[in-house]
Amino acid sequence: MATRIGSFDTTQMENLYTPSKIHSQHQQPGSISKVRVIIRVRPFLPHEISSTNAYPISCISLLNSESETFGDEVTVHLQDPETSRNECYKLDAFFGQEDKNVSEIFQREVSPLIPGIFEGYNATVFAYGATGSGKTYTMQGSDELPGLMSLSMSNILSACERTGSTVAISYYEVYLDRCYDLLELKEQEIVVWEDKDGHVHLKGLAQVEVNSMSSFHEIFSCALQRRKVARTGLNDVSSRSHGVLVITISTPSRDSVGNMITGKLNLIDLAGNEDNRRTCNDGIRLQESSKINLSLFALSNVIYALNNGMSRIPYRESKLTRILQDSLGGTSHALMVACLNPGEYQESVHTVSLAARSRHISNSVSSAQKNTTPMVKVDMEAKLRAWLESKGKTKSAQRIAGLRSPFTGRTPVSVNSVTKLSANLHSSEAKFVSSQRISNLKQRVPCVDSGNLFNNGDYVDPSMQAQDLAAAETMKDKSDAPTEGGALESDEPVNNEEMKIINSLNSIQLSPVSKRFTGLCSPQRKVLSPINSNVDTTYLVPSDPKTPKPHFTPLKVENKFQGDCTPLDKFNSQSSNLKSSLAQEYIEFLNAASREELLQLKGIGQKMASYIIEQREISPLKSLNDLEKIGLTSKQVHNMFGRAARGVFE
Ligand SMILES: Nc1ncnc2c1ncn2[C@@H]1O[C@H](COP(=O)(O)OP(=O)(O)OP(=O)(O)O)[C@@H](O)[C@H]1O
Structure with missing residues (x-):
């Protein structure tokens, strides 16, 4: 996990705002949108290279790399260098370890989702993978290379100048299966609840308006300090929680009443699953780890249930699955970035097999343009007075x-x-x-x-x-x-x-x-x-x-x-x-x-x-x-x- 987000100039993003024709399936109102799943393999790290005599060989490769045209599915090949066991999986796109930054992922995969947010659609981008596989690097980025969070923010702010929209952010973490606001310190955890339409809400979560990249950096860097990270046997700066950045865009609608259209982009840096025989975690680290693993297990159960057409989808097994409810089998567009460590065969198989199953999940995307009034407490007193007065x-x-x-x-x-x-x-x-x-x-x-x-x-x-x-x-x-x-x-x-x-x-x-x-x-x-x-x-x-x-x-x-x-x-x-x-x-x-x-x-x-x-x-x-x-x-x-x-x- 990188400790700071990169500083990034909005102007660099102007030419990235290209409403893409490539993913037209993402933008059709009321249509079925499959969860899109892409693979990202991080490079070997200096200490991984130096610890072996020869340059390490990646266990992950792309099979049909020549024939790959964007939009087609790709076949990812995993091979264990020690046992020669190997497996193949079909996925939506592949970004290899030679890609040193995430701007290409942003350009090809995330930016096409953004115009929809201005039209009232919701989208979720979440990085999934084992500990140390590069999720935080991808989502959060570093000083030198901004991650998907900064890139998205920058792109959105540029677009706002043209549309007159306003942007606000929320940032929270799910730690030990509890939600905590990272923008505003609160004594209590944030309560997750679901309205009668099945939409999940977080009660009392702070929202801060952002109008420039510098204000975003200021707010976000401060919030990042609060996110729980720690050194483990497998990652020096390992996320101990799932971190969720919510970018809410409010755009004036073209109707005469002056309604606002609201869309949300959720950018989620999941904590990675951990093999505690290798992390040597104990005490609180072990507790965190078991909660992380449990929530990811709940995620795999949800994916299993959705794939098998089960009548009951166990979203309520963990906070994580409740938060992802709208993105898996719900009404949001969803992009899963499956992150892989090229030196870890077994955990890569684990990640890719779940990723491959996730891409069969269909969401029925719909715009929030229709007036979605969150559940409000009824003021009975006022109601009664009005009723009596009307009589x-x-x-x-x-x-x-x-x-x-x-x-x-x-x-x-x-x-x-x-x-x-x-x-x-x-x-x-x-x-x-x-x-x-x-x-x-x-x-x-x-x-x-x-x-x-x-x-x-x-x-x-x-x-x-x-x-x-x-x-x-x-x-x-x-x-x-x-x-x-x-x-x-x-x-x-x-x-x-x-x-x-x-x-x-x-x-x-x-x-x-x-x-x-x-x-x-x-x-x-x-x-x-x-x-x-x-x-x-x-x-x-x-x-x-x-x-x-x-x-x-x-x-x-x-x-x-x-x-x-x-x-x-x-x-x-x-x-x-x-x-x-x-x-x-x-x-x-x-x-x-x-x-x-x-x-x-x-x-x-x-x-x-x-x-x-x-x-x-x-x-x-x-x-x-x-x-x-x-x-x-x-x-x-x-x-x-x-x-x-x-x-x-x-
Ligand atoms: N493309 C890349 N280029 C260089 N270094 C990278 C790249 N991707 C990841 N890394 C490095 O790999 C290490 C692990 O990455 P990161 O912390 O993002 O993993 P993670 O999946 O978020 O782990 P955890 O789940 O434990 O938080 C970090 O040192 C990070 O800087």
Whole structure:
């Protein structure tokens, strides 16, 4: 791995920007694009030459070199000089060790991808190979010879001058199967998540705008210092992580609305697989190595599954495969640069055989021009206000504005900030849950007496709890401050639809944990508890006085159905309360349960369980509607919940 990127003048690149006719297959909208796989053999290094008596012989050669015309496939021949074992593989192009720099690879293979990025397509270029095979040299380059990252950046900046586009970069590494931002130091790892369209996102990853090569060098060199490298038995400066540079180009579209077209180029310097009998790694180096090897094994499993038309592609086995998801069997153009050390037969066979299999993978490339809105948190408060206002219910809308978070005195807060707080509470809860999960899983009683559902003993109607809390909140507001538009007035009856939304707002404001703080525990919780009660709730009451607690006392209000109402009214009301309470319990369960527990619930299969786990890592589910955000139709949500609810009575 080279330690610094080369300094490279943008003007040198002008004549490289040649939208190529050669790879026209790369640029067809909505078309199938095979992963293109090229071989790059590095030269022997001085110490490799000096360690043998005669000049070492490369184990790699090109068979049909004379007949090679660009665009045709090539046949690569590998021969073990010691045993004479040999193998042949067909690939897309070959760059031999006499090529001292990577500019030819850039010109012929990478630059044709770039015009597509300006049109909203994504592309990924990744260097794959064993440790010491020249991946970092190829991607990152050196002072003297810029790598594909600098060359791409330079080319893109030149093109931006013509198109009026803007460029931003992100740079991160996957170290020990965790993602870390290299542009902005953060305490936490970057969370990888997938939206309902299957697009992978990295939450909170910094993006820095770049407008010249000098600013790129400044930013990138600084970030490179943070990337984990170390000396191993096989490479003096070996990458201990997979490094990913993302160049995002935003181009004004030609439509009248002024939309932007966004395309991304991912340039990935993978860590190399390592034979630890030869690296003599131990301690942390060994740990890094085993994670690197595991992630590359996961990569080979994904490639195997794609090649064999398997229904389940194991992208989730590692962070690396999740990041590459869109490039292998997804919607991105992809170029794999398989790097080889000419003196290593066995590892070259390993690299080339995987490379050869990768080129059968088809991506269905599509432009991101269509408005791809990333999953945004729904501001329920604003939604409700808008809905009420559209119905002419201004006072109710004002009332909603008056419903404030229990965590924040009088200052109105957005639902998002409350959600954040609740997410934090959830994450501490989740940590606890996972530590308790394994031991408690074994003790769990799998079924419950449905009679418990109607146990009137110490029944506290959960929907009434919500109303209690809203009332308590209002009382507090009233006592705290004069009514100022946002305060609750009670001259307009709240209808069922409004109440449902108010309840859902309350369910957002009160996370499961915060409810536990208040000591409220419904019988429904008990009913479902054999499934999710792997946590002794007493443990969850924080002893730390600094832990935020809601500063209100739940009030008991009179049940409005206790007056003149028919038994049918009562039954209907209780049923609807029961339904909303069960839905809330169900959501809480989805947020806290382990995969095994999720699978025990009717209507949840492997795929759904994975979706739910992914989603709640980003933001805990707050209502059944949130399930629609992960790609379920409302009918599916209805059926899933319906099955679970029926399961309670079976
Ligand atoms: N074309 C080349 N010309 C001269 N030296 C090269 C060339 N390609 C690679 N090297 C040298 O080979 C050595 C190993 O290269 P590099 O660090 O890029 O390997 P790597 O595949 O990234 O290894 P790792 O996976 O361990 O990080 C470095 O010293 C590098 O400078």
